[in-house]
Amino acid sequence: MNQKYLIPLTTVFLLFLVAYTGVEGAGLQWFFGIVFPYLAVFAFLAGFVIKVMGWASSAVPFRIPTTCGQQKSLPWIKQNCIDNPDTSTGVFIRMVLEIFLFRSLFRNTKAAFNRNVSNKLAYSWEIFLWLGALAFHYSFLVVLLRHFRFFTSPVPSCLKWLEYFDGIVQLGLPGLFVSGVVLLAATLFLLARRIFDTKVTYISQAADYFPLFLIIGIAATGIAMRYFTKVDIMGIKTLTMGLATFSPVIPEGVGGLFYAHVFMVSVLFAYFPASKLMHMGGIFLSPTRNMANNTRAKRHVNPWNYDVKTHTYAEYEDHFRDKMIEAGLPVDKKE
Amino acid sequence: MSDQIKPDELINKIDYSPGSGNWMDTTPSVQIQPGMYCYAAKAESVETLGLPNARPWNPLDEDWHLPENWQEIIFNGIKERLERFRTFKIFMDVCVRCGACADKCHFFLGTGDPKNMPVLRAELLRSVYRNDFTTAGKILAKIPGGSRLAGARPMTLDVLKEWWYYFFQCTECRRCSVFCPYGIDTAEITIMAREIFNLIGLNIDWIATPVxxxxxxxxHLGIQPHAFKDMLDFFVEDLEEITGVNCAPQYQKKGADILFITPSGDVFADPGTYTCQGYLILFKYLKEKYGLDVTWSTYASEGGNFGFFTSHETMKRLNAKMYAEAKRLGVKWILGGECGHMWRVIHQYMDTxxxxxxxLEVPMNPITGTIFENARSTKMVHITEFTADLIKHGKLELDKGRNGNRIMTFHDSCNTSRGMGLLDEPRYVIQNVCDNFFEMPPNTIREQTFCCGSGSGLNAGENMELRMAGALPRANAVKYVHEKFGVNTLGTICAIDRAALSTLCEYWVPEVEVYGIHELVGNALILPGEKNRTQDLRMEPLPGCEEDE
Structure with missing residues (x-):
């Protein structure tokens, strides 16, 4: 079997067990419920800032957007203002569409080679990765926002509205949240792609499987707590409010499953800045997307531009003067 | 190409499903295959520019005669570039290996080699980056098997050879970048890799010698000034025979209105030479009708810039001639001919x-009064922008019938489409000089256009298998419109395309010929005082004149 996903899978199991047994067996609630979450959030914030500052400290010597449509040129030629923007408004719209709707991924196609008399290469629209990615990111966002009810008192009305819409199918008791189900399904889809699409399997690293398994673990424990096992919700809120107000307490009667859930979330936070998950910050800074295509109209300055040795016209003429005169080409110095 | 691989054999080799296992395991077994690589740079060519480690070497040899501390040079080279280029740093960090780019690369589609998937091409470099520059990589390296878990590996000679092989199997076409959700541009990564190769003298000759x-x-072709003039003189003679008009150009004329610069390939190699004749006809027409004064220069006689495929510094050194010559001659602005990477350099780099x-002055077409706002700062205008403007204002007398036997399609060049967005200008010109125009399928044109397979300095002779494999997606689309609409002419605005697509068509779709857009303009344009034309610029009978021959 493939160690690229077996090791991450085992790691996530171990993480679960460490927290579960650590709480149930060794009584380390204070570590898994207070110390580690604080450390993880700190690592996340510090790591995120350091990483983004690191990118920002690198220069942008040239304005090199990838242009995906007609440029602005003659007034009667219709420009594609979004895919080939020449103004910051256009760039803003391009970035919004990229960040919120994954516009580039929406273009995705699948190539197939039909081996027959005509040997045709055919390209079909491939929307599933886009759908899966969109479903994953938005359900994750909703789940994350819903959890703010544990860190606020009273719970703001916008969160209540979000919960209302998320539970609009009104199924079961406690009511089913669509986001949780979609999150788990989308993550499983993304995982299945990595395992069964041979091209994606080939390019995948352990670092691609680990966050997927971790998120699956987080979603599964979350769903288990809400729908299947009894957890002391008041106790949990006491703990989370303690964390949010910097006066942490460990309540009685909260089981190991909860601490395992919190531990895996904490690991995800701590892991985030050192991983590919930083695409969340990187997309804002990507120079092929966030720059206007107006380099000929407006000069871009390279902060480290330096002088270079060139071959001047004078050197050129010195080299070829006789031949140039003979051919009747004009010269600056006749000797 | 009789000794080359046959089209059927090439197609039979393609398999899009990569093997199982870890791609890093296959690194030591990467063999540099004949037909897939370009010869090493000659020492003397490397010396001309004073670049490091000039020596004779052969990629097939075990020993590449690298400097003693080559690993240190590469480490420092990467470090310096991470600081200088935000693109490089971000592209090293943010890839999630979603695989959207995998089947977008013409080299992957033509070879099926998994290391030609853009993501994996980048991972070749990223794996070393993770080992040497990331905290996670450094921590994991301390536990057994940890490097492998991090997808990291140290810089070894095998890795270097694999880099060299695959970064010279990328034409910097940016098609993958269109589909990447983070805009990761493999061209940018290839550019960095090639800069790093040049720090230890690992360029290919097809780039180093033109440079x-x-x-x-x-x-690039090393045409000396008198020979350059001789070649244009030949064209002038041919044009006089065809049109009855003397279209002789001016050279190095001080105080001319416009300096014209085009790739030297147009002066040297068919079918670019016919495009060049098209320029001569156009400038003659504008001189006669409107008194526009255009000059050529033998000093700045290259629009293309193979320095771009060497390093940013080399690109700058070669490009400097354009402004230097424009300044010396005191022209108002610069007009650029049909070329792909030349225009990426002019559009996105030159002014910077x-x-x-x-x-120079803000470019204004003195005939139509149009101010080229989009070139306000760089002061260089693309010839299809210029010609489209002339046609729009009715300033050119055109006889479309002379291109009546041309059933056209248009190949968007990578650099002008994805590094500029010049899409509708050439189409407008084509549709005004030719009646029959059919587009190739939408996934193969405009920003999704496929590379000719020979860009970024890879149009050598010795790597023909690679070029023809990379040409497959483009050829396939050409074949489609050839069979469906009877297309017999592939129009293009790139000098490398004119050479490369001709070879491509000969190999994959022999019934189709390659034309530059200004060759068609040259055919259609009615010169003042011309004789009754019976031949096109290729000296073949014009439509309706076949019996006269």
Whole structure:
């Protein structure tokens, strides 16, 4: 079997067990419920800032957007203002569409080679990765926002509205949240792609499987707590409010499953800045997307531009003067 | 190409499902295959520009004669570039390996080699980056098997050879970048890799020698000034025979209105030469009708810039001639011919590198009064922008019938489409000089266009299998419109395309010929005082004149 996903899978199991047994067996609630979450959030914030500052400290010597449509040129030629923007408004719209709707991924196609008399290469629209990615990111966002009810008192009305819409199918008791189900399904889809699409399997690293398994673990424990096992919700809120107000307490009667859930979330936070998950910050800074295509109209300055040795016209003429005169080409110095 | 692989054999080799296992395991077994690589740079060409480690070497040899501390040079080279280029740093960090780019690369589609998937091409470099520059990589390296878990590996000679092989199997076409959700541009990564190769003398000759020529003689082909004039004189003779008009150009004319610069390939190699004749006809027409004064220069006689495929510094050194010559001659602005990477350099780099061009005027077409706002700072205009403007204002007398036997399609060049967005200008010109125009399928044109397979300095002779494999997606689309609409002419606005697509068509779709857009303009344009034309610029009978022959 493939160690690229077996090791991450085992790691996530171990993480679960460490927290579960650590709480149930060794009584380390204070570590898994207070110390580690604080450390993880700190690592996340510090790591995120350091990483983004690191990118920002690198220069942008040239304005090199990838242009995906007609440029602005003659007034009667219709420009594609979004895919080939020449103004910051256009760039803003391009970035919004990229960040919120994954516009580039929406273009995705699948190539197939039909081996027959005509040997045709055919390209079909491939929307599933886009759908899966969109479903994953938005359900994750909703789940994350819903959890703010544990860190606020009273719970703001916008969160209540979000919960209302998320539970609009009104199924079961406690009511089913669509986001949780979609999150788990989308993550499983993304995982299945990595395992069964041979091209994606080939390019995948352990670092691609680990966050997927971790998120699956987080979603599964979350769903288990809400729908299947009894957890002391008041106790949990006491703990989370303690964390949010910097006066942490460990309540009685909260089981190991909860601490395992919190531990895996904490690991995800701590892991985030050192991983590919930083695409969340990187997309804002990507120079092929966030720059206007107006380099000929407006000069871009390279902060480290330096002088270079060139071959001047004078050197050129010195080299070829006789031949140039003979051919009747004009010269600056006749000797 | 009789000794080359046959089209059927090439197609049979393609398999899009990669093997199982870890791609890093296959690194030591990567063999540099004949037909898939370009010869090493000649020592003398490397010396011309004073670049490091000039020596004779052969990629097939075990020993590449690298400097003692080559690993240190590469480490420092990567470090410096991470600081200088935000693109490089971000592209090393943010890839999630979603695989959207995998089947977008023409080399992957033509070879099925998984290391030609853009993501994996980048991972070749990223794996070393993770080992040497990331905290996670450094921590994991301390536990057994940890490097492998991090997808990291140290810089070894095997890795270097694999880099060299695959970064010279990328044409910097940016098609993958269109589909990447983070805009990761493999061209940018290839550019960095090639810069790093040049720090230890690992360029290919098809790039190094043109660069050396361009530096010394003003153009890639090393055409000396008198020979350059001789070649244009031949065209002038041919044109006089065809049109009855003397279209002789001017050289190095001080105080001319416009300096014209085009790739030297147009002066040297068919079918680019016919495009060049098209320029001569157009300039003659504008001189006669409107008194427009255009000059050529033998010093700045190269539009293309193979320095771009060497390093940013080399690109700047070669490009400097354009502004220097425009300044010396005192022209108002610069007009550029049909070329792909030349225009990426002019559009996205020139002003930044060698500007500001404050000695030139904001480009205005004196005939139509149009101010080229989009070139306000760089002061260089693309010839299809210029010609489209003339046609729109009814300033050109055109006889479309003379291209009546041309059933056209248009190949968007990578650099002008994805590094500029010049899409509708050439189409407008084509549709005004030719009646029959059919587009190739939408996934193969405009920003999704496929590379000719020979860009970024890879149009050598020795790597023909690679070129023809990379050409497959483009050829396939050409074949489609050839069979469906009877297309017999592939129009293009790139000098490398004119050479490369001709070979491509000969190999994959022999019934289709390659034309530059200004060759068609040259055919259609009615010169003042011309004789009754019976031949096109290729000296073949015009439509309706076949019996006269």
């Amino acid at each position: 050396s020529n361009c530096f010394k003689t003003g153009n 590198m060698n500007g500001p061009a404050d000695f």
